[in-house]
Amino acid sequence: MKFEAATIKDIAKALGLSTSTVSRALRDSHEISEETKNRC
Helix, strand or coil: CCCCCCCHHHHHHHHCCCHHHHHHHHCCCCCCCHHHHHHC
């Protein structure tokens, strides 16, 4: 069975967030709240 990796775009769409917000959350940016980071 072959699986495709989820992209930042996939994650953003599923969570209703922008791709830049997801990217910042995954990089543990201080600009993103802990609540949003936990969603990602």
